[in-house]
Amino acid sequence: MSAGPAPRRDLSLDPFVQDAAERIRQAAAAGVVLIPRGNSTRDAALRAHAGEALALGAYAGIVQHTPTELVVTARAGTPLRTLVAALAAEGQRLPFEPPLGDPRATLGGAVALGTSGPARPYRAALRDALLGVTLLDGTGTLCRFGGEVMKNVAGFDVSRLMAGSYGQLGAMLEISLRLEPCPEVTQTQALACDLDDALARMPALAARPGALTGLAWLDGQLLARFEGGAVEVALDAAAAGGETLPPPVADNLWSTLREGPLAPLAGEHLWRLALPVDAPVWALPSARWAVDWGGGRRWLSTTAPDAAVEQALSAVGGHGLRVAPSVRRSPQPGALRALEARVAGAMDPSGVFAHGAAPGEAD
Ligand SMILES: Cc1cc2nc3c(=O)[nH]c(=O)nc-3n(C[C@H](O)[C@H](O)[C@H](O)COP(=O)(O)OP(=O)(O)OC[C@H]3O[C@@H](n4cnc5c(N)ncnc54)[C@H](O)[C@@H]3O)c2cc1C
The missing domain is CATH 3.30.465.10 (Uridine Diphospho-n-acetylenolpyruvylglucosamine Reductase; domain 3)
Structure with a gap:
């Protein structure tokens, strides 16, 4: 250095x-x-x-x-x-x-x-x-x-x-x-609640952005992370309510969200979805959920057929990626496909890197 x-x-x-x-x-x-x-x-x-x-x-x-x-x-x-x-x-x-x-x-x-x-x-x-x-x-x-x-x-x-x-x-x-x-202080508040309750509470928490750097629902807990100066963090955490998690417990939960919070069980497909934050929870067979980004990122593991998930996605204007058992992107709009092809044509005219992995899955 x-x-x-x-x-x-x-x-x-x-x-x-x-x-x-x-x-x-x-x-x-x-x-x-x-x-x-x-x-x-x-x-x-x-x-x-x-x-x-x-x-x-x-x-x-x-x-x-x-x-x-x-x-x-x-x-x-x-x-x-x-x-x-x-x-x-x-x-x-x-x-x-x-x-x-x-x-x-x-x-x-x-x-x-x-x-x-x-x-x-x-x-x-x-x-x-x-x-x-x-x-x-x-x-x-x-x-x-x-x-x-x-x-x-x-x-x-x-x-x-x-x-x-x-x-x-x-x-x-x-x-x-x-x-x-690096922030001076990091603090995570947790509140035990079901997913519907968590989604209903998230907009109010997100509306006070201040020190908020994470808003998720995992394993039956609404999690709100605050980072920054000690005074600002203490104020925002107090306003959020819930209990303060010990730092190692909180770190472990955020790291789980970061790595991918759900592993599919036999017969399940795992999806990573981008949805409007106010999208309702879908009733799908044996659905297990984890939620990040204040409701905008949702992980879903379900035995439902892909078509059912894609139909629910299009009904709320969301998009998604099936990440297991194999990676499959939900259909892209034609205009986006054409744009991707033009960029690839300019950067890689002979298609030497056209190995078929789906680009554009960045979040
Ligand atoms: C099962 C599994 C799932 C994972 N899922 C994700 C995920 O969804 N998102 C995520 O961010 N991380 C994911 N990770 C973590 C991932 O390992 C890291 O993001 C890691 O940084 C990938 O680095 P790598 O060198 O091993 O990449 P590789 O496995 O070697 O390559 C991964 C991708 O990056 C491209 N790539 C790698 N290096 C270059 C380069 N220098 N130039 C151009 N392209 C390059 C490859 O072509 C390939 O598409 C996952 C890991 C595992 C084991």
Whole structure:
């Protein structure tokens, strides 16, 4: 890590980058499909897609962390936990909450999957924290989008398309992210209630945003997390009511929400849904629920046929992703499909990264 701006490095001189670029050019010429890989913690899901691995996990390390600027640049293969620990040592953190369960999980994999975690409506979505990305596109050309300074956050940047790109738009090499200071205090209030009751209470809690950074329902408890200065947190937590959870218990619950709170039982399908916060609870066979984002993100495990879930989704204008037993996205509107095809055509004209994983699933 360094405290000040470093001279611009020319990545095109890096032998790892040269090898990867050559591999992409050869694959494009031979009509071979490549799947960029970090450390393959999602191997089972990726095996469903035909293609040869383009191994990027070894391209790891923090390139630059400028604490005064609240910006970090790291190689895509950097383990997330390594990055998070280095930031914490400086009293800083990522503004989004990616799954951290597997110690091998990489920054590039997290960006490609685009999962933002429980704080998304209150702190930031992963894509909003992306300041810049350096990648190899489908022609093996080194491209740099965005930058390493905060002002890039103001406008839309191609680098944000990499959130949820599932390795379909290019092989990410370096990623620059905006950071935030760690809060002085974190406190979670819990109230035992059923899901209908929790959904009815959530709008009032969300209407007082203040220090709120999480609003969820898990295992029969409404959870409200507050972060910030001690006085603000104490005031907002008192207004929310309920009981204060011991920090390790609270951390465990938020981490469960972050990693994915439900595992499907035999015969069940697991769905990750994005719904209007006031959408009612659907009556579906053997439905088990977990709710995040003040009602906007819902996890559902059910024996109901997919068509029943998709019908309920379209009735409330929501969308969703079946995540188990296999990944299947609910149908996308035609205009969105056409836009995705145009972006992929520009970044990857010969389809070298068109391995079939569904892009656009970022939250
Ligand atoms: C069963 C299971 C389910 C999970 N579900 C999720 C989830 O829904 N969302 C989530 O965020 N995390 C999920 N995770 C956690 C996931 O492991 C981490 O997000 C992790 O950071 C992925 O890193 P990886 O290096 O292992 O990625 P890999 O498993 O190697 O790849 C994951 C995806 O990222 C792409 N990718 C990886 N590196 C690059 C790169 N440098 N450039 C371009 N594309 C790249 C791959 O093509 C692939 O689409 C899950 C983990 C497991 C085990």
